[in-house]
Amino acid sequence: MTQPSAPPRAENLLLLRLLAGRGARKARAAFAAPFQALARWTAPAPERLLIAPQDIGTGDPTIAADIYAGFFTFAGKIVDCRGVSPFALRPPSAHWARALYGFSWLRHLRAAETALARANARALVLEFIALRGRPSGSIAWAPDVVARRTLSWLSQSPMLLETVEYEDYRRFVGVLVEGRRLLQRCLAEGLSGETQLTAAVALTAFALCAQGGASQLAEACAALSRQLRLQILPDGGPITRNPQTLVDLLFDLLPLRQAFAARGLPPPPELLNAIDRMNPALRMFRHGDGSLALFNGMGVTAPHRVATLLGYQDAHSGPLVNAPHAGYQRLTGGEALAIMDVGAPPPPLFSRGAHAGCLSFEFSLGRERVVVNCGAPSGNRADLRASARITAAHSTVTIDDASSCLFAGNQGLEGYFAGEILAGPSAPACNREERSEEIVVTASHDGYVRRYGLRHERRLGLSRQGLWLRGRDRLLGPSDAAPGDFAYALRFHLHPKITASALDQGRGARLLCADGAIMTFEAGGLPVSIEESIFFAGPEGPRPCAQLTIQGNAADIPEIVWSFSLQRPD
Structure with missing residues (x-):
């Protein structure tokens, strides 16, 4: 049988080029970062939030009951807190920790529609602020987690800030400000991959929601537009080539579009164009049972999430075929x-x-x-x-x-x-x-x-x-x-x-x-x-x-x- 050719020299040269290119990008970003960050660190912190983006995700009241009982289930891991704050425990996995610190699960407490669930949500957020509220090198302050937490807290802020004392309100906004600074710094220093777009979405949402955010909005919109041009291809497909990316992004971009309308501000054209292109692309991957095709990292389809997104689309629009x-x-x-x-x-x-x-x-x-x-x-x-x-x-x-x-x-x-x-x-x-x-x-x-x-x-x-x-x-x-x-x-x-x-x-x-x-x-x-x-x-x-x-x-x-x-x- 013929032996395959093995060009280790070519592979080594490829790796050297990749390493050199990445090092050069980081060096350029590191040089520019201090100058770009100076204005951000001197910007005044907002005193209050003006609007809350709509969370279009579906909550489950039964999960709210589990959380109240001290059971936190994320990424296939169940933790029984036994009366201890979940933020004081050692996470069973990195995926579990990212889900906990990202706070997307707050929507389940909102869905319960009870005073007890709302009080539990406020108590858990205050526990996080007390135990993990200062920036650190932990997963809680990884850029992607900070971006997700920012979006979660903003969308659930009416529930979280209901009846709170002024000092707790100030601490809540203070953690959001720290997150904004971290995301701005990471973007300036060369944050890579899909997290660039999630960070830009979070920064834009915060600038729209916070009092006095107009000074930050232009820069956030510029970053958002830049990342949308990069990561959403001309036919609406994601640069990752993963259908799940479309689902996740649309759940972030649709509320952002609504937030611009709530403030009476025109959205960046790139935002509107990206959403319009992504909708037919999402339909392209959809099988007759509602599942998305399994390409490039796509796993289990959450049918209710896809159905929610289809409800925001033109019922007469068809799937992309080419x-x-x-x-x-x-x-x-x-x-x-x-x-x-x-x-x-x-x-x-x-x-x-x-x-x-x-x-x-x-x-x-x-x-x-x-x-x-x-x-x-x-x-x-x-x-x-x-x-x-x-x-x-x-x-x-x-x-x-x-x-x-x-x-x-x-x-x-x-x-x-x-x-x-x-x-x-x-x-x-x-x-x-x-x-x-x-x-x-x-x-x-x-x-x-x-x-x-x-x-x-x-x-x-x-x-x-x-x-x-x-x-x-x-x-x-x-x-x-x-x-x-x-x-x-x-x-x-x-x-x-x-x-x-x-x-x-x-x-x-x-x-x-x-x-x-x-x-x-x-x-x-x-x-x-x-x-x-x-x-x-x-x-x-x-x-x-x-x-x-x-x-x-x-x-x-x-x-x-x-x-x-x-x-x-x-």
Whole structure:
């Protein structure tokens, strides 16, 4: 068997360039930060809040009862405080701590609509101020946590400040001011990744809500506009390429738009344009059961959150079907739907949750998910995160059991790059054809060229009536040369609700959907194995599922033609 080429020198040069570029950016930011921060530190602290942005999230009164009883459940961890303040306890995990200190859970206390719940909310906030209210190096004062806490406190301020003494009011606003200063400083010093946008949203919200915030509003809006231009692509997709990013951002941006209206101020055009573009992009990822497609870090869908956002959209607006900037294609026919990843990995600073799933796809029939990617595990299962990101966890081709992307963790550089994707496919060539009988998307990527000299090309064709999905996967050598002698696996992960059984002595498979629909899978007479897989994105945690697998060698079988066909009832 041909040995893959291994260019460690090229990888080392890549890492050196990344390290040098990041160091230069930090040096420039560190030089500019003192001058940018001077005016902020001398700005007067506001004495009161004028408005409260609306929290459009849904609260659960039963969770409010748990909190009153001293049970705090976040990120799969339950803590019984036993009469001790949760802010005085050692957090069971970093994810649990971020949720606690972010205070999004205050909406559940508001939803209870009782004087007891409101008093409990005020008491817990005052406990935080007493125990954690001064900036420190703890998780409580990490920039992303500070931004989330700022937005949570502002939206719940009518409940939190009801009947409080002046001194407590002043301390409450004082913690918000400290958070504003920290976020301003972090942005000036080169805060990276998605947190830049969350911080800009929080700063803009605080400037709108606080008395005398007008002096800070122009700068906050400039930062917000800059980050929206960077992180929301022209077709409305997020730079992270993760559908969950759209959900989280819209829950922040929609109340911010309302806050501008409440103050009688015009929102930045970038804010309005971003929201308008994001709405069709969110619909693009939505399957018939309401779940979002499992690409690039997407895990369990919270259906009520997506439904809330759809309620703010034009009921007549449809989903985006061709997203060249975000790198996705949506094919629909009858009740059938296929969503395909045809994009390159996000830029390194935005790739910490991204997956190596180029050219993977998901397929559903009505409300029944059929072919899926394995998805991302919840935050409390960090041990599974690396397994979920590899190419083999996606419904696509894997060569030599290797991923199409190079992850920082695989190179022993987790501390420097925090799980970023250091290298991967360049933007795939993609062509979409709207034919009378079918919709066809053809795309190819070069993620395996460097190591194996092979390009992967995939063609998907979906019947206009939704009766079949046909595909072709090819491994192409350089120019007209034959592909090298490399083993590969073509995988189709099936949703846990799908029951698969072998057909025709292993030459195909019969798929039984939960609603009784039956599909057959065939691959031109090639042997099809039904193997165990794992679905990471189950609401109750990881679940076993099946996968259809075709093993081959690029030199012997460089092309596989396959199909899923809906069986008509007799």
